[in-house]
Amino acid sequence: MDFKVVVSPQVHLRVVMAEGRIQDGDAEKFAAAAKRADRDDEGLVVLFLNSPGGNVEAAFRVVDAMDKVRVYTAVPDHAKCASACASILFASGERRSVMGNGLLGFHSCYRRDAKGYAADSLCNEIIAANAMQRGVSQAAINRFVKRYGAGDMAWVGRDIACKSLQGLCKPGLLETRYQAKAAPAHAADCSKLASVQAQLICADAELTRIDKTLAELYGQKMKTSSNKNRLRADQRTWIRSSRDACTDKDCLLRSYRMRIAELKRMPS
Numbered sequence: 001m002d003f004k005v006v007v008s009p010q011v012h013l014r015v016v017m018a019e020g021r022i023q024d025g026d027a028e029k030f031a032a033a034a035k036r037a038d039r040d041d042e043g044l045v046v047l048f049l050n051s052p053g054g055n056v057e058a059a060f061r062v063v064d065a066m067d068k069v070r071v072y073t074a075v076p077d078h079a080k081c082a083s084a085c086a087s088i089l090f091a092s093g094e095r096r097s098v099m100g101n102g103l104l105g106f107h108s109c110y111r112r113d114a115k116g117y118a119a120d121s122l123c124n125e126i127i128a129a130n131a132m133q134r135g136v137s138q139a140a141i142n143r144f145v146k147r148y149g150a151g152d153m154a155w156v157g158r159d160i161a162c163k164s165l166q167g168l169c170k171p172g173l174l175e176t177r178y179q180a181k182a183a184p185a186h187a188a189d190c191s192k193l194a195s196v197q198a199q200l201i202c203a204d205a206e207l208t209r210i211d212k213t214l215a216e217l218y219g220q221k222m223k224t225s226s227n228k229n230r231l232r233a234d235q236r237t238w239i240r241s242s243r244d245a246c247t248d249k250d251c252l253l254r255s256y257r258m259r260i261a262e263l264k265r266m267p268s
Helices: 026-034 056-069 084-092 121-133 138-146 158-164 173-177 196-203 205-224 228-241 249-265
Strands: 002-008 013-019 045-050 071-075 080-082 095-098 103-106 110-113 116-119 154-156
Touching: 002 026, 013 026, 026 045, 026 056, 045 080, 045 084, 056 071, 056 084, 056 121, 071 084, 080 084, 084 103, 084 121, 095 158, 095 173, 121 205, 121 228, 138 196, 196 205, 196 249, 205 228, 205 249, 228 249
Parallel strands: 013 045, 045 071, 071 095, 080 103
Antiparallel strands: 002 013, 103 154, 110 116
């Protein structure tokens, strides 16, 4: 990626603009650029993203660098942030906004094999675990790592990204300064989600709220846990053995309430 420090007239700050494919060495380039950028009212470095994605491992190294400086990730008006840019970089911001007509593009993580491209389930799990740690809900994770294959791309604008994919956007004060108009509204089609559980959560306000509550609580516990690997494994076990065993709202509510109670009992 190419990292430049530019003055954004919309937010009146020197921000880091990241453009191009994600590749080895980007973590170091971002860290150098972040030192020259301003911080917003919450002390965050603003990172504008415009990238088709790229190397997953390199993206996670950029995330490590982002965590050290605290970052507000944003897709500016008319920009596109796809693949590893969306599911890894954007999702890892302490604050996250899609501005104006900016777009996020999601699809499954994949690997090359003898037949071409194949979904990489381990990569998807790693991406999902990182996103949940950042407070992104299970329904949103399910949308961007399972629904679309290597040859597909789900492009979503501000309305779907920030209203239908619970927890994906986490706007801060920066967004109130941004003058660009939001993209035209698009109705979310919950029936296109891959699992019955995700469809139920997407379509029901009560389930959506409790899913968001769990995501936020899990994110808080991950920040303070002394054994993050164990907590992450427990969360995956709950998803597979309890949450994904449900096929109706009442079952999901019971499962979520039990998991929330378990997390609350865990020492920080």
